[in-house]
Amino acid sequence: MKFQWQRIAEINQLRADKKPAVGTFCIFVPEEIIVGAGGACYGLCGGSNATIADTETELPRNICPLIKSAHGFKFQRTCGYTQFSDFIYGETTCEAKKKTREILDKHHPVHVMNIPHMKREKDLKMWKEEIEDFKSHVEEVTGKKLSLEEMKEGTKIVNEKRKALQRLDALRGINPDVIPISAKDGLLITQIGFMDDPLRYTQKVNELCDELDKRIEENNSVFEKDTPRLMILGTPFAPPNWKLHGAVKTTGGAIINEESCIGHRYYKDNVDLDSVEDEDTMMDRLLQRYTQVDCACFTPNTQRIDKILQMYKDRKADGVIYYTLSFCHTYNVESFLVSEALEKEGIPCLIIESDYSPEDVGQIKTRVEAFLESLTFKKKAKAFKDL
């Protein structure tokens, strides 16, 4: 809580200095532009059940809990990040969000980026214009033009942040014998990355990684030997949504990675700044980076499946949990194609759909427990066969 208020005080100071403060729900926001303008880009509160009942006076019951929760925080005026933002970044990646922003617009300024359905050349051309529009909108807030140098500087800062997160990800998952950090801590650090000042955050994550490096050297794992190693695929975990991580922890599994928007999808790609001499090239490079985001909103989205299979091999995982927030149609429908590809490779997969209610905690725990048992049995059988 103290951290939150400190950060909000910083954000308010930035705003007093005419720097932009932009709240987001999605990783398509070109934060390089905001950071380049000296401002703050942060994820809005949206992981709590506590605001949902109120928001159902405006929104239907059957939409994603993240959207309802975030809308509810605005409705209740209980999220400092939302309250003290110049505008909320809205986009079209998900239809519940796309339509909800029409209502949100009545409560808070929203700027919408039109993210296309496909990644054909003509779609990308339009997407580039959206990035340019976004830059103009930020300039309206600051009242001055953003220079190429500022954009490059912003990009460098965000690149470094993503590199630090990539380093943490590697430390969590690459060594098959030592996992130097718990799943909940790993997730929490990623979540904080959506709120903190990027320079301070990058430094702190790198300091943590130095410590984790040491732990690996010392063979100091937070999990017992042969604990099943799990990758989580799917939709984001906004804090304080630690339901699945809690269930896996208490049933004896180790989560080594989240292939989600608050996770690997967010930090996997960097912006190539090599030979960027003009604004148009800068925009092309931003576009290049953002179009690598393999969100299920795109049709088709086969690159995501190829990536998942590669990630699984690299991390020597024992199984995956495909997690979707309730009523998230895109990730939910795509789970069939992903699990089909996993099955072909003989990769065990458990699909869990859940919201923020505590009601299914027990059920999820039971399902995860059964899944982990089957993985342990499989591991033992393999070890026996290898003897």
Add this chain to the structure above:
Amino acid sequence: MKFQWQRIAEINQLRADKKPAVGTFCIFVPEEIIVGAGGACYGLCGGSNATIADTETELPRNICPLIKSAHGFKFQRTCGYTQFSDFIYGETTCEAKKKTREILDKHHPVHVMNIPHMKREKDLKMWKEEIEDFKSHVEEVTGKKLSLEEMKEGTKIVNEKRKALQRLDALRGINPDVIPISAKDGLLITQIGFMDDPLRYTQKVNELCDELDKRIEENNSVFEKDTPRLMILGTPFAPPNWKLHGAVKTTGGAIINEESCIGHRYYKDNVDLDSVEDEDTMMDRLLQRYTQVDCACFTPNTQRIDKILQMYKDRKADGVIYYTLSFCHTYNVESFLVSEALEKEGIPCLIIESDYSPEDVGQIKTRVEAFLESLTFKKKAKAFKDL
């Protein structure tokens, strides 16, 4: 049933003559092009609960029943329209459909049209290209180029069909004292329009309208005087989904209009063929017509609200039922903005979300009954006041 097989025999004859047969789920398909090429454009089976259980091996539980039902018909190979189509028209108006077509693609050829999120000039430019692409795809099926004259001829046929439906709509709703046709019959005729040959259908609908004209002259209403007049807003009723119409009928209400895709949204606009001398103008006119479709997939979609208020006044309705298929996020979220506008005008509105299961029939009946009672009470109170 006999009608279905007769129509399918016709479709097969068309295909034998190298004419296109295109199955659709959506009213954005430019059917003028298909009809111009001498082919058949028809809605696919998708209104039955009977195919849903099977389809849940591939699709999640929590998506729209129409999509699941239609996918299930393909899965079971039990819809002649689906089986005997050259390709299925897919689009991006709804994310469950957008993603499901990636799976459907494995079972049947699908051609996707990218319908944009917005209606800005640049979106429309891209949309026009999609119509042109669609035409090329139809030409691939027929193996020959479609001429301007053929397109104009196809457009004339579809315009006449829509005019006949507009006439039926007016007869159902414009006279405040006489409703010459039952709601279920009115809906059924509209539903048949998505399957039948357009020339025959237009002729038959006009014959029916002549009969309805007579009934109105003779003051021959199928409803008793002062039966509450209802407009239905929202998502389509694919046959045999007559659940809501059944509930309204048995509780003593009169439905005079469906503002839905199988309804007013489908036939309200015609293509202007005035001075169309070249293909480019023809494409512009098609675009012009299709962009008037006020689907909730667009953001914003305020024109729909203005239209609803006007329709309500024109039809002297007593109330509206906003109907959404379960998990249809766009229409579901938009219901808040629509009902807010209705409330401002003092228009009574009941919101119902339902699927194809028979389980909520009783509950819907109870809710409709209570709603109708309140409308009757209001009508009586007004009459008393006017004395």
